[in-house]
Amino acid sequence: MKLLSLVKVVKDFPLGILGRERIRAVDRVSFDVYDSAIFALIGESGSGKTTIGKLILGLLKPTSGEIIFNGQNVSKLLEDPEKYYRNVQGIFQDPFSALNPVKRIGQFLERPLKIFKIPDVKKRLKEVLSEVELPFDSVEKYPHELSGGQRQRVVIARSIITRPKIILADEPTSMLDVSIKASILNLILRLRDDYSVSFIHVTHDLASAKYISDRIAVMYAGQIIEEGYARDLVDDPLHPYTKLLRSAAPDPNKSIAKIGQTGEPPDLIALPNGCAFKPRCPYASKECSSFDQMIEKDGRKVRCILYR
Amino acid sequence: MNFSRPKGRDCSEVIFLRKYLLKKILIYVLTFFFAATINWAIPRFMPGNPIHFLIARFATLPESAKVLQSYFTQAFGLDRPLMEQYVNFWRAFFKGDLGISIYLYPQPVLKVILRSLPYTVLLLLPAIIVSFVIGNRFGAFVARKKYLDNIALPIFYTLTAAPYFWFGILLAWLFGVVLKVFPIAGAYSFAMTPSFSWRFVSNYLYHWILPFSSLVLVMLGGWAIGMRNMIIYELEANYSRYMEALGSSQSLIRRYAYRNAILPQVTGLAIQLGTAVAGTLTTEIVFSYPGIGYILMQGILNQDYFLIQGCFLFIIVGVLIANFIVDILYLIIDPRIRKSYTGEI
Amino acid sequence: MNLKEFVYFFLRNKKIITALCILGLLALVSIFGPFLTSYDPLEFASAPYQPPNRQHWLGTNTFGQDLFTQTVYGLRSSLLVGLFGGGLATIIGLIIGFLAGYRGGWFDEILMMLTNILMVIPTLALLIIIAAYLPYRGVLIQSVIIGLTAWPWTARAVRAQTLSLKTREFVDLARITATRSSKIIFQEIMPNMMSYVFMVFILQFGGAILAATGLDFIGLGPTRGISLGIMLQQATLWNAIQLGMWWWVVTPGALITLVVATLYIMNTGLDEVFNPRLREM
């Protein structure tokens, strides 16, 4: 059952002093997230993946296009924020700035319970803290008394406290050490299995995306350039950019694999027309600068002329 | 998102500079317009009628009070509708007619101010420049060692905390009254008439020393503290650490840090102008130094509203011009604004 | 930086402790001073031109008024102006800076335009214009006009602080818990700014005292009552230094400098407590 879907969502930001120039951070993005599935959104900095996260969470309004949750348009749902945020929650990237330094962890966790009027607060707190493997006494602690990993667990605890349907995790592990990163990923998987919560996992790391997600979408310069099941997409990438990401990921049994110059990240002000990856693409041809549509083939989508 | 700039020096940079300066000029014109409007509006909207207040001071017979009443109402043009008064104000302003001074009746206010303006400029400008240079050098020097910092900081704070004119009084008492080294009143001895002869200029400088040094002393503290904080910040910046790791000597690192620390001090210069002007006005009164401050005080004592308003306008114009010069200066010495088009204007 | 850590560093910072002692002492003097002297500040006490002696601790002036009494009453009015004027400026600056920072967009543009304009105009000149036309000037009115003209500097500082806090993730987190924006402002952003606001208030307190002294000296002080600025004005008007009456001039000026300098030093101390980088200096 489709839980959340984006239909041709566009987001422009004003640039410069009077905002005459526009910069397109998200360009006609569409994808669907199913019930208790983990959907990974991969992209490098400037690809628009975080902006999509903010759009879904209602922190930003789309310039055009629609976001539909449970069949209803999100901007309409947001008129009654309490109902929407009961089902949709978020985890952010930087554990050090996600917790208000002057508030105790207990106060931080009780806020959603009060707002969403959830009964017997103490029991619920105990439950949720044990779910994220944190001792109950951390309720008394201040954020600076916890490590990065512990803080991220507190943020996760807060996001699941209201039993949401879908959680947007915006790079939940990128600031954490490798060992703690693995335990957080396992935690997300367990939450998905035990409480059938679906996740949108925004990340730049192909390996951790592959490890826990069912479907993956790759973003480049504001557009989705490939989408498919995790296994197919990683083992047999179609789009040249996904191939580049795949070969750039560190692999123990491949020493210095020649991938040549990968060029500079896209300059969002002066985007080339047609395919944005053209300047860095080894297979680039003349038609690429006029090619701009998504091709669907047996459950996999790719925005590249090679597969027309 | 990286917004790398188009390469090479091209005309778009020049366009940007012109746009940047035009915007600054627009703001300053707007500020002047705003200040002049306040200046015009205050006497007309203040509770109580300034004219009554003025006439009460003369305590004359009732009939002459009425004559004076009509003279002032007519002089202020208070009987005409507000909008017309406002338009007349601007028309008179552009014709240079700021009204007649009561304190130095019948001289026009403009003449009185123009006569005292050079004195204030000759006192204020050198004081700002000298205190800026010395203050920043001191601030940079003090940041070197901890013990230097512990001794110098309280001194700087006392300097910058003292009311400007108090230091003037202290210097006047010490050098004027006790040691009798310098004169402590006026800008030149009474027998003299202003001219460019060496005799007059030396006498003028002889009177100028005390007010000048008291201004410099008080302003000095502000720059020193500002520079001390800024240079500590710059010495711990990444580029200083990197150069030190590549074996650069402390003097080179300190030279770079000083160069970067002076930039915010220049913007500080623009903000400090207001307090510097205020300081000069009060110091002039201590030394009865015939600048704008002195005639402003006379204007206040004699309820000479035209003179007060005239002085206010000149102070505003002076400060705005100075601010504009500082903006240009900053544009020249800090490449960051010139080179980053998305620089915050 | 939670409360425990703040107290730990607060009590150990020499600058803050010395500043608090001095300010506390001065406050006590200004509150209980009037009980120590039997004279009224403006009435004739005894022979004029007396240097400080056992009978008149700070001597008398040309009119035979007791300077110790004048100093004590003057200190009280200066501290009052600092408190009300500084307080008012901080509050106005806080509100405007906060709204501009949090709301952003054209609202921010207009408020900042207004702030920049007021910042360029020298406050003393503005004060002179306003004060010159006031028929009656008391300490309270003086504080109000000082407060109304001194806020731009605070507004700019508070706006910068709000902008940096607004983008922090715990604000987004609060927004996705359906918290009303007024609650976000007061429960999430404001507590983090308390330390900053307190430091801004201290600077405004000192600034207001200096502004008031400037106004008094130029002749626009309170029409009735006494203040340290008026003492200095009268001293200059009646040629105190030429007549060698140094005590009439030195004490009021020294007192103002002491109060303002102590405030600045306390501010540096607080700065060291709040950002450790300066602490290691």
Added chain:
Amino acid sequence: MEILQVKDLKLYYKTLYGMAKAVDGVSFTVRKGETLGIAGESGCGKTTLGLGLVLRKPPMVWCGGQAFIEDTDLMNLDEKSMRKLRYEKISIIPQYAMDALNPTKKIRQIIQDLLKEHKQRYEEKQELLTERLTLINLNKKILDMYPIELSGGMRQRLVMVISTLLNPKLLISDEITSALDVSTQKTVIQTLYQMKKKGFMDSLIFITHDLSLLYQIADRVMIMYAGKVAEIGEIQDIVDNPLHPYTRALIGSLPRIGVRYHETKLKGIHGYPPNLLKIGPACRFKERCPMAFNKCEENPPIFRVNAQEVACWLYEEGERV
């Protein structure tokens, strides 16, 4: 022949709460022409070690041990000769490489001043500089520009060239890839690899928290944990047969590119690293180590097991180093 020998180095941080033992008795060597990778999680002391060799600023304090570079001890050398040594013999690429250049000076001016500090004339190095700039596809014209006009990636590559302009014996690169995207990360590592091959520097210390990066660039790897060395060995041995329980757990929690959840479940490491202010006598990994036993109460020395060195009582029969 060895470029660098570090013997029982101790670098602590003076804090208000006591001495934080960031690097507590570390010994290792770097051979000529070799790339030593130093990997470890945050707080293990790798950056302190890297920067500490070159520059020790308060609150960092040297508390013991030596570090010889071609038989001169870096730890107690007078300031003047130490300054001469920096850049000529030992140089660094810092983690903050993207803003390591003074924003208000032209790049040519910065390089000239740096060279003048080492009594080198800019003209002699100009030709070498332009040649190396083109090698990492940077245009000669940037010399007349301000650092602010370049993108982050360009500034980083420029710093890499500047740091190796005097062909130092040893280059220390500290976490230069952590702020980058995956694709640019690969380019930076390749550039570094090319620079070593072309003799920009003799040997390289590559510090990172991401062990998988070392697969491609390191000849030997040193794993650090809470201020001490856990294991040192050839990269292939570390990957194929990690000895120290911490190394094994670290490799175990790296999501390999080919692995899906159902195939092998990644096991992270439960618990958290010890507080460097309160370090007990016991092995620092004891609380988190699945194989801890009574001997672990005492801090293990380093044992040599064929080519690998490991600090763990499990390998006691190995010959003590």
